[in-house]
Amino acid sequence: MTTATRSILRGLPVRRAGFTLVELLVVVLVILVLVGLTLGIGRLVIENRRETATSNVMFSLDKALEEYRIVKGRYPDYDPDGEYQYLPGPGNRVETYAGGTHIRLPDAKVFFKQIKGYGAADTIVNQIPPRFLKLTPYTGAGTNDSQRLATNFPSVLDAWSNADRWADPWPIGSTDANSAPGETPILLVHPQNILAQDLFGKCLNGKPYFLAADDDRKYGLRSEFPGQSSGDALTAAEAAATNNLFSYQPGPFRKGMTQR
16 A cells, blocks of 8 residues: 555544444334333233133033023022022122122132033033132031032132132132232122122123123222222222123123122
């Protein structure tokens, strides 16, 4: 290289290799946006799968319900003063409402006991994947060990419940803001259960329906929103109630219920 050439090159601006700070920030921002979109899509896919799985379980329960009706000529009985009062969980209490006794969270485990031995109905529910079933003994006051063992039937979980975290008694409908969320088994709302219908929706044509709490893991009760004012809790409960999953779309629930 001649002296003249070196002189010319020394006069040219030097181009540095690599990215500027602004370029690096743009690249990082693009990566963060892509990661956020990927995670959001992934969560949506998982939630859709859970919703589909839960709907499939309720579809099986509904098929078993119809098989029972075909065999017996009617739907299963509703007896809140009988076996319903021994359901697990403090939220499953029997209470006085509209001139009768009713239960606000009617765990579908009673249905398993009612259809036991009814051929096709029994076969259908036995095909539900085990991960959706949790063996739960009745826990009513006055039950002895032999009664508890004799009435062991499963609660039916939705796809958002974690069976490994359940204890006896189950924290269904827990109102303690410092405790782990209560698990949300699938419920059976009977046309004679006036309280549950007012809370979650009317039965149509005299047919019971099955209900799951969906991804918010709340059925739509004011007690599920501790620490909020009465009006705010009621508004939140009504919003949660519209997010439930059903084996068929029931009629409207009763808004503004003081018993929530």
